[in-house]
Amino acid sequence: MKQGIPSITAEAVTALRAAESLRPENERVCYDPLAREFIGTRFRLLVNSGFLRMVALWVVERLVPGLAGDIIGRVRYIDDYLRECIAAGIDQLVILGAGYDSRAYRFDGLDGKVKVFEVDHPATQKVKMAKVKKIFGSLPGNVAYVPIDFEREKLDRLFESGYEKNLKTCFIWEGVTMYLTPQAVDDTLTFVANNSGKDSCIIFDYLFKSFVDGTSEMEGVQRIEAVRKAYELLDEPLTDEPFTFGIEEGNIGEFLSQKGFWQIEEVTGEYLENAYFRGVGHGRRVLRLCGFVHAAVKAKQ
Numbered sequence: 001m002k003q004g005i006p007s008i009t010a011e012a013v014t015a016l017r018a019a020e021s022l023r024p025e026n027e028r029v030c031y032d033p034l035a036r037e038f039i040g041t042r043f044r045l046l047v048n049s050g051f052l053r054m055v056a057l058w059v060v061e062r063l064v065p066g067l068a069g070d071i072i073g074r075v076r077y078i079d080d081y082l083r084e085c086i087a088a089g090i091d092q093l094v095i096l097g098a099g100y101d102s103r104a105y106r107f108d109g110l111d112g113k114v115k116v117f118e119v120d121h122p123a124t125q126k127v128k129m130a131k132v133k134k135i136f137g138s139l140p141g142n143v144a145y146v147p148i149d150f151e152r153e154k155l156d157r158l159f160e161s162g163y164e165k166n167l168k169t170c171f172i173w174e175g176v177t178m179y180l181t182p183q184a185v186d187d188t189l190t191f192v193a194n195n196s197g198k199d200s201c202i203i204f205d206y207l208f209k210s211f212v213d214g215t216s217e218m219e220g221v222q223r224i225e226a227v228r229k230a231y232e233l234l235d236e237p238l239t240d241e242p243f244t245f246g247i248e249e250g251n252i253g254e255f256l257s258q259k260g261f262w263q264i265e266e267v268t269g270e271y272l273e274n275a276y277f278r279g280v281g282h283g284r285r286v287l288r289l290c291g292f293v294h295a296a297v298k299a300k301q
């Protein structure tokens with residue numbers, strides 16, 4: 001990301017959550033009623049008008065079939081997982097690359113019980129904090145904001161904000177790994193594995209390596225590539241958010257196990273499509289280019 005420029009992808013995925021949340025209750029796959037408050041004027045114009053929203057979603061689906069389903073499906077998958085973690089009991093929640101994630105403000109069972117840390121690139125976090133203040137009048141007491149550039153700084157900075165390494169912690173890392181270098185991904189996972197209490201866990205999504213390095217033979221990849229190139233021309237001179245990291249399909253177990261995790265459970269786009277996009281939402285597709293995984297931190301010897 002460019003210094004001083006907030007993430008545009010963070011705003012785009014929030015706009016998709018906002019649009020999904022406006023669907024009737026029996027049709028929507030995820031519900032983030034705060035998403036609308038976090039987006040800026042251009043996305044708000046699209047989302048607030050029923051007609052423009054429909055056209056924009058149609059265009060997104062025509063350009064990259066399954067992209068919106070991927071983003072909405074992963075939100076639901078992570079929401080369901082977090083709900084389970086809260087029910088089982090966690091002490092801390094760390095949201096890595098938080099963007100305009102509103103889980104700290106919309107989930108029951110956090111306030112007064114779970115300390116939340118939102119970690120993000122300083123440029124994006126500055127905008128997020130201003131929006132939180134505008135929405136709620138002030139910053140909530142149970143949320144700490146930790147500005148970190150994963151490429152330049154280590155997660156140790158969490159300690160300055162009161163993070164405690166012996167507490168049971170859930171880490172959420174949604175829609176971020178693909179924008180990082182392998183070193184930054186490695187440093188983050190190593191920090192989580194070495195600096196969290198018993199039964200701590202992480203949930204994240206990642207791109208398949210074959211897509212990032214251009215060798216994927218999956219149907220439709222060429223089309224996605226063309227759209228991505230167009231996006232790069234339009235957007236990356238502004239924000240510089242190219243895809244830089246992927247994990248080989250089928251390799252996540254070994255990848256995470258080597259880094260100190262176990263109880264690794266992965267699902268794919270096909271799973272999300274079958275689990276969430278049947279019934280009334282029938283017909284919506286989910287990309288087959290990503291993995292969605294959660295894992296627990298191995299007990300220390």
Ligand SMILES: C[S@@+](CC[C@H](N)C(=O)[O-])C[C@H]1O[C@@H](n2cnc3c(N)ncnc32)[C@H](O)[C@@H]1O
Binds near residue numbers: 001007096121149173
């Ligand atoms: C696609 S957005 C996802 C935001 C949020 N997790 C969500 O799903 O709504 C990518 C996020 O990664 C963050 N990010 C990208 N590169 C980063 C870096 N080098 N250091 C810290 N954060 C970074 C951006 O600021 C942005 O919030």
